[in-house]
Amino acid sequence: MINYFNQQIKSIYESRRALAKETSQSQNKALLALHPKFDDLLKAKKQTELDIVKSKSKGLDVSALQNSLEKINGDIKRYAQENNLQFTPPYLCPTCKDSGYIDGKPCECLTEQYDALIKENASLTSLPQFAFEDNEFASMTIPQAKGMNKLYSIMKNKVCNDFANCKWNNFMLSGASGVGKTCLALATANALLDKGVSALYLSAFEFVNIFLDKHTHKQTELSKKAEYVSECEMLIIDNFGEEPIYKNVTLEYLFSTLDKRMANNKKTFICTQLGAGALISRYGEAFLSKFTDKKYSLSVGYITGENLRKS
Ligand SMILES: [Zn+2]
The missing domain is CATH 3.40.50.300 (P-loop containing nucleotide triphosphate hydrolases)
Known part of the structure; x- marks a missing residue:
């Protein structure tokens, strides 16, 4: 690949990721409104994580908090499975999550994007x-x-x-x-x-x-x-x-x-x-x-x- 298209490809993928994130945020918001119990679980998770950080900074034992965090995480997973809740952003390319790369190597979608760009610019x-x-x-x-x-x-x-x-x-x-x-x-x-x-x-x-x-x-x-x-x-x-x-x-x-x-x-x-x-x-x-x-x-x-x- 040649440098001339780097900037264009970078901004194409940036906007793809931004779009996926934005769509997922509004979808999640709607989803959570339908599942108040799930929303409570997420809030409890956040609170427990905060408590762990606070207790740690005071040098206190956090094993009990850690146990309840594990329990909450289990509940979240179970609830999501039972109610078929999906929270992955709707990426155009789920393989590379719209990053364009997999383990540092160009994803197939990136090669396609590059081929389209060189044709457009020929x-x-x-x-x-x-x-x-x-x-x-x-x-x-x-x-x-x-x-x-x-x-x-x-x-x-x-x-x-x-x-x-x-x-x-x-x-x-x-x-x-x-x-x-x-x-x-x-x-x-x-x-x-x-x-x-x-x-x-x-x-x-x-x-x-x-x-x-x-x-x-x-x-x-x-x-x-x-x-x-x-x-x-x-x-x-x-x-x-x-x-x-x-x-x-x-x-x-x-x-x-x-x-x-x-x-x-x-x-x-x-x-x-x-x-x-x-x-x-x-x-x-x-x-x-x-x-x-x-x-x-x-x-x-x-x-x-x-x-x-x-x-
Ligand atoms: Zn890809």
């Missing part, structure tokens, strides 16, 4: 749903079909299905408009999210806007995303090269984000219509080499073929 809602199963290149005869189909298989099997052991940190898909880059990026994001891996999908335009807001100290929803851009396990930047270059923002934040991500072993996936020459003149040779160095990068030659978007 920025995919406005885009078409696309999964590896939707890939139809295997049955197509257009020029890019074979190469794209191979890429689908690599991204599915070597990256998504084996994310923890995947040797590549950087990925670059460069190719003409409409050859199928975005669909592959979306399928990758969706497969990772289903496995509980924090994947964030941004257009280069959104990427720049996030850092523009951060740079100008705007407290917007966008600027809050800056932390997640650095921290998520897979960052996908689509339409790379189409973003405006703002002085002191675009390149500076792009390079520092990338360096930070590489240093922390986070993966970055870029889709672009620009070829190597245009990428070098826009971002420099050092930048391009980070996405083409075979040791830690997966990139293929410029993809050309049929435009799937043309009608």
Whole structure:
């Protein structure tokens, strides 16, 4: 799990516990009104406990009081059983009592909550749903079909299905408009999210806007995303090269984000219509080499073929 969601998860569980406690208090109050005898027993218990503390502080013998406390506790238990009284707060998850943890390990409900949060924050809602199963290149005869189909298989099997052991940190898909880059990026994001891996999908335009807001100290929803851009396990930047270059923002934040991500072993996936020459003149040779160095990068030659978007 990544830190970005810690605070959110903490407050979700805090409010769950507060709600359970509040509900249980009002339920107990109603319950006790129906069982005055039980209420008396609880009061007697409290009083005896107080008496024990007082007597102890005076150095007196408390064995008689202790005996009556035991008797009262027995009576309370019996009365509750006979009258089927339940006093456990109505937790959403009784397993972990809405703490999110069992013996220090995340409860199943916490994992579910985390998976829901990474999906909510993946920025995919406005885009078409696309999964590896939707890939139809295997049955197509257009020029890019074979190469794209191979890429689908690599991204599915070597990256998504084996994310923890995947040797590549950087990925670059460069190719003409409409050859199928975005669909592959979306399928990758969706497969990772289903496995509980924090994947964030941004257009280069959104990427720049996030850092523009951060740079100008705007407290917007966008600027809050800056932390997640650095921290998520897979960052996908689509339409790379189409973003405006703002002085002191675009390149500076792009390079520092990338360096930070590489240093922390986070993966970055870029889709672009620009070829190597245009990428070098826009971002420099050092930048391009980070996405083409075979040791830690997966990139293929410029993809050309049929435009799937043309009608
Ligand atoms: Zn739980």
